[in-house]
Amino acid sequence: MDKGLSLRNVTIRKNGAPLLSVSHDIAPGEVLTVMGPSGVGKSTLLAFITGTLAPDFQATGAVWLDGQDITNAAPHQRRVGILFQDDLLFPHLSVGANLAFGLQPGGSRPERAAKIAEALDEVGLSGFEDRDPATLSGGQKARVALMRMLLSEPCGLLLDEPFSRLDAALRAQVRDMVFDRARARQLPVLMVTHDADDAQAAGGVIVTLVG
Amino acid sequence: MNRRRFLPVLPILTLLAMLGPVVAGLWGTLLPAFGHLPAAGLTGPSLDPFRDLFDWAGLPRAMLLSISTGLLATGISLAIVMLITAGWSGTKPFRALERLLSPLLSVPHAAAAFGLAFLIAPSGWVSRLLSPVVTGWDRPPDLLIVQDTWGLTMTAGLIVKEVPFLLLITLAALGQADAQRSVVISQALGYGRLTGWLKTVFPRVYAQIRPPIYVVLAYSMSVVDVAVILGPNTPPSLSVQIIKWMSDPDLAMRLEGAAGALLQLGLVIGALIFWRLCEHAMARLGQRWIASGARGRFDPVVAQGALAAGAICALTVLFGLVVLTIWSFAGFWGFPDALPDAFTWRNWMRFGPGTLEALGETALIAVTVALAALILTIGCLEAEYRFGLSFSARAVWLLYLPLLIPQTAFLPGLQTFMLSLGADVGRVPVMLAHLVFVLPYVFLSLADPFRAWDTRMGTIAAALRASPNGVLWRVRLPMLLRPILTALAVGLAVSVGQYLPTLLIGGGRVETLTTEAVALASGGDRRAIGVYGLMQTGAALVPFALALLIPALVWRNRKGLRHG
């Protein structure tokens, strides 16, 4: 399989003791949901895929993305986007500058500004370029974080309990928005969550890890 | 790629910059202490230097002074800080005191010591304000207050400076001790606020602030500039006497000085061990006290007393600066007038140009050293982050090592060592010597905020295809602007306040505000001391003001960083 994200015989150990094992292919536009109680190592799996595994963990196996082995690539060269439960907008940058940080280099200043305006427009935040991220509501922040990630043109998407901080009404709305856009861009998605609703809404394969 | 190769070297370079001079200096002290100084035609080993040392009639008193000053200054300032925190943390008076004490932390020891002397000497401001109406004195009484035989004034001078230091250290530790909830629970169980804090929070806090306490103890035992200004001379404390021996034209005295330096080192180690034993004893007593279930009947009285003591410390430094200011503008000021006959710019006109020259030297050294320390520190912390290194508890003690070894034990040896290397005396060696003391403080000041930074920010930025350097420069450093500037200000203040390294390693060619001010102590010209003391204080304080002001200006539209 060329396109998509595949985890091949991935096993992660903590100080020698096995923590989890996963082997799975995620096709473009599909979602794999990894469930399990907290402490089981869900986020560790994501850290392995982003290349930011802490030194007391050891991993074997390989990660392939769009036909390339990225297991040992530098984190910033993997083209894997990630969203956390916190929006993690850079507090020292304006909303527009946060998006510009994600936007791939190239293009003239007006062209880049237009792309950012377009992205904000897409999530109903037109004219928010100069706003301080700290002054946005939770839903607004989540939308900016999503667009920032998409502007970096990732080839795969990781979601780390992405909706758990949002209240019920907002949650469905943001969730749909994320999955819609991932599908539209044909991105393979790996989501870790302990929330059954989220898993249900993702509509893909569900793997449950046990501690 | 370049950076990748360069970065792992930084922690080693840092350790070398910090510990290299200490080791070299101790070696340069050890040999002459056993009579080995081949350059002067003396070859050891011999015990004569120690024999001469023990023949000195002043030795018992000088040793006692070192020990009593260290233990008293450390014990009393620790007690004041712990009791204030226990009785008042989270309250309005506490916040007021905290706000008052924080800027005082950066007031150099020498300036604070001069201020104290100008306040409490028999002809000091307190005596002038009370005379002749209250005291009936029309001439200063012949009382031995400053330079008293037992070093009590010197101890007081150290206490007023160590209380702000320990208080800020304690505040940093409190954040991680979950203090508030423990106090609420113990109060619900009927304990007084102070007793509840001491029984539940103190053990946790103390474990965290132990290294800085040891630093205070080692420093107080071997301080030179404060001792020159406030300490006795018949005999002086051991460290002052060591410097006197080291600068005697008679070479044999140098050997005696080296022997004294080793003795000083031994005393500090002994005192640290004694303190450690006291900790055990206190822990046992404390457990018995906790088991007794005593609820703290005298809490209000003790708390009031501690607050008063803390306020006295703060006000002493503050009014010390006020009286320095008055003297710097004073015309003739006879006793017992409360204020000078006239205020004049004459003193500033006279000494101003000299202070500006010294300020230039001070600033050049301080900025270079503080920046170097900052770069090394950020390099170490970034290497730790990128390569997943973690410093063990033992490695953290290495940071404290240069602060725990008395300056008088290794700086004279370092001077000889640097000369024998052919390193020219002057500015650059002085900078290297300052770095030994500036690095630990900059590191300790920046490490916690740097490590507390949410590394998910780094993961996000890397996922957005920012390179490791991009993450550092575009995300991490801007977000940490405030702690970085604070660490820089700490580094500047530490460098500005250095006396002995500048004096000894600079060979007298390097004149900073501090060496100039302390040199003035022997001349007793209070107007000149006022001018130099204020300039010295300003040089240390202004960077702190800037460290607050710059982030507030740069991030004025960024709510998320306002309390970072």
Place this chain on the structure above:
Amino acid sequence: MKHLAILAALLAPVPALADTDPANWDAVTAAADGQTVYWNAWGGSTTTNDFIAWVGERVMADYGVTLEHVKLTDTADAVTRVLSEKQAGENDDGAIDMIWINGANFAAMKEADLLFGPYAEQLPNWAVVDAEGKTVQTDFTVPVEGFESPWAMAQVVFVHDTADMPDRLGSMQALQDWAAANPGRFSYPQPPDFLGTTFLKQVLVDILPDPSVLADPATDENYDAVTAPLWAYLEELTPNLWREGKAYPATGTAMFPLIADGELDLSISFSPGAASTAIANNELPPSIRTFVLDKGTIGNASFVAIPYNSGSKEGAMVVANFLMSPEAQARAQDPEILGYGTVLNMAALSDDDRALFDALELGVATLSPAELGTVQAEPHPSWATRIADDWMTRFGVSE
């Protein structure tokens, strides 16, 4: 001149290593141009510091020499520095180019071959120095032999506040009696401070029936017997000192604020004009006067010496020569500036130069040369060293 220097630099590949002959003054000034001279001088007196700064401006203007004043708390620091440089093999460009020096420090440096010279008697201004009338060719009985050049004369005077102590004292015994009647009103700087040590020597010179024994080095045989009266004197005096002798002022100038505040009524100074200068600077009240003892008081000269490893010997010689110029000497003697005694021979000066001195007002508290009376010779430095050491053992550790 500049061309000459460049030429010299071209011809001699390492000009710093070859010392210029002091007698060839043109070569000296040529080499001095552009040099920086680090003058290590006691920095505790702000008036002296101001004077040295003025000297710096003048030698810069006239000779292109940059003068940096390295302010010492103790001249011995500079001696140590040169010693440790010699140990370390720093023989060409040490940290110190010139030292304000005399007495034991000079004797120690001369003995250890740490000084450049002889040079003093080759300097042009040596011609106007009063080599016969003033003690500028021996320093505390040690022959100078051109290894240091004089720049000021000093003599012990007692400083008293006439508002509290109207009458002068004629002898050290009178001082003892007065102190007993007025405890806590007198002190002297703590030995080994040079003025403090001088006070001890002054006591000895005044109370010994025949002080001529002090002209020769102290011996183990005669030391105890000769100094016994001094220790007896101090045993009696110390309880009546300021702070009962448990603390001492660090230096001579540190006693001025004590007099101004009324803590002391009597102190000593090694500079006959210093009290007048301090009155002019608001540091002392106008009621201050000075006196000398009936038998006279100790006097000596202040010198400057050049370490053997100075890299700016020519610049240092230019400064040393300028210090002996009528212009610098007259300024140093002005009580508004320093109030130091001159080393020059008035008779050897031109009329214009002499007029500089005649125009000086000596100041209310300064004694005239006639009133200063007999100048007693400094004892051999071995006495001062042993007495200071002994003092530290006997009185340096208070009860």
